[in-house]
Amino acid sequence: xxxxxxxxxxxxxxxxxxxxxxxxxxxxxxxxxxxxxxxxxxxxxxxxxxxxxxxxxxxxxxxxxxxxxxxxxxxxxxxxxxxxxxxxxxxxxxxxxxxxxxxxxxxxxxxxxxxx
Amino acid sequence: xxxxxxxxxxxxxxxxxxxxxxxxxxxxxxxxxxxxxxxxxxxxxxxxxxxxxxxxxxxxxxxxxxxxxxxxxxxxxxxxxxxxxxxxxxxxxxxxxxxxxxxx
Amino acid sequence: xxxxxxxxxxxxxxxxxxxxxxxxxxxxxxxxxxxxxxxxxxxxxxxxxxxxxxxxxxxxxxxxxxxxxxxxxxxxxxxxxxxxxxxxxxxxxxxxxxxxxxxxxxxxxxxxxxxxxxxxxxxxxxxxxxxxxxxxxxxxxxxxxxxxxxxxxxxxxxxxxxxxxxxxxxxxxxxxxxxxxxxxxxxxxxxxxxxxxxxxxxxxxxxxxxxxxxxxxxxxxxxxxxxxxxxxxxxxxxxxxxxxxxxxxxxxxxxxxxxxxxxxxxxxxxxxxxxxxxx
Numbered sequence: 001x002x003x004x005x006x007x008x009x010x011x012x013x014x015x016x017x018x019x020x021x022x023x024x025x026x027x028x029x030x031x032x033x034x035x036x037x038x039x040x041x042x043x044x045x046x047x048x049x050x051x052x053x054x055x056x057x058x059x060x061x062x063x064x065x066x067x068x069x070x071x072x073x074x075x076x077x078x079x080x081x082x083x084x085x086x087x088x089x090x091x092x093x094x095x096x097x098x099x100x101x102x103x104x105x106x107x108x109x110x111x112x113x114x115x116x
Numbered sequence: 117x118x119x120x121x122x123x124x125x126x127x128x129x130x131x132x133x134x135x136x137x138x139x140x141x142x143x144x145x146x147x148x149x150x151x152x153x154x155x156x157x158x159x160x161x162x163x164x165x166x167x168x169x170x171x172x173x174x175x176x177x178x179x180x181x182x183x184x185x186x187x188x189x190x191x192x193x194x195x196x197x198x199x200x201x202x203x204x205x206x207x208x209x210x211x212x213x214x215x216x217x218x219x220x
Numbered sequence: 221x222x223x224x225x226x227x228x229x230x231x232x233x234x235x236x237x238x239x240x241x242x243x244x245x246x247x248x249x250x251x252x253x254x255x256x257x258x259x260x261x262x263x264x265x266x267x268x269x270x271x272x273x274x275x276x277x278x279x280x281x282x283x284x285x286x287x288x289x290x291x292x293x294x295x296x297x298x299x300x301x302x303x304x305x306x307x308x309x310x311x312x313x314x315x316x317x318x319x320x321x322x323x324x325x326x327x328x329x330x331x332x333x334x335x336x337x338x339x340x341x342x343x344x345x346x347x348x349x350x351x352x353x354x355x356x357x358x359x360x361x362x363x364x365x366x367x368x369x370x371x372x373x374x375x376x377x378x379x380x381x382x383x384x385x386x387x388x389x390x391x392x393x394x395x396x397x398x399x400x401x402x403x404x405x406x407x408x409x410x411x412x413x414x415x416x417x418x419x420x421x422x423x424x425x426x427x428x429x430x431x432x433x434x435x436x437x438x439x440x441x442x443x444x445x446x447x448x449x450x451x452x453x454x455x456x457x458x459x460x461x462x463x464x465x466x467x468x469x470x471x472x473x474x475x476x477x478x479x480x481x482x483x484x485x486x487x488x489x490x491x492x493x494x495x496x497x498x499x
Contacts (some may be wrong), residue, residue: 101410113403
């Protein structure tokens, strides 16, 4: 677990994650480096992690998002690019959906309040 | 004085309604300790004996099916005020505890 | 040109201002109670303190049998002993809690205007310990559970009396934040607390029936047969958040303290009847 966490921190470039996840999609570095599976993975990971942090900032993070990201790192380290990519996409989907949920709920909750 | 048994008895005529609560981990021996990864050794009550005025009124043979901090209730006939009810438990490590109460 | 985060900040400030102007906790509470009384006309108000046992007759019968010799008895003995602990400077808990263990439980949580946050019984106990030179207790540890169980037990029968002062906008804001939390859907399963404990009371979730939100905090901490031990209210909150597959907040986090503040206020008037016994 600890090894994964240490390695995981090598992967994400710290971005300012705005509340609504804006900026998570923008490329965070002009990539002139040779295209490699690891470089692509790192960008995917950074993007998904950016969304996860935004969801966490909104108090809406789902239960398994972080675990999915950690599993994807494990897969990437072993060179299993397809499954690493699947896992990181699932993690990003969870985080983005959690953000949508939080945005929707910021108004929707009022309609559930019990009134006389 | 027992630290691990609480007992309460209600007398209705000659019938005594006994309730007891015991403090005991009741480990089956199958549970894995999350820290060590090893099975927690068995540690459970094997027998519970109630005597009224030294005469056995209930013997319960517990095994691994009884869960932590067992609650045990039963009733018996032939009780009267002033009787001494005693309960003893013994576990698989040979430890035991007991408590006595007067029927009122 | 305001950025997204600036806009967000403005909305939060506006919401806080609006909520302090328009918030009416007592009206909220009356509506909450009226909803349950209309849904379950045969259940008297004070029965809501018994949670699911007010609704599920079979569960109630088993519970009444258990309560003749409650599983939390040993915890209460420990708690009574812990209350009498003397601190390094010679003081005791009584010095923090107006001289007595009884008569305290029903007033928590409260809004602490000095710390500018909600203070629960657990954080109050730790503030007391820190004031007198001791480290705080772990929030879901044996000692904290035993002490809060004892303090609940000696206040049994006292009506819950939480204050949300309309003169204190920050207290109102904390109350409103707790209320928002209660009604907000969260997690992969997209449930709010109210989806189960307001809308679906009496219906089944797997083998269990859902209890009403009204009365929830009165009987904590609770002995859970499943654990063979006690559980605190925030640990239960954490479990519920996990059950809807959202990441739980920390015990005694701002979110959970605000939630407890709202939820306990909703139960004003119901009698303290902790510690409880549940599956």
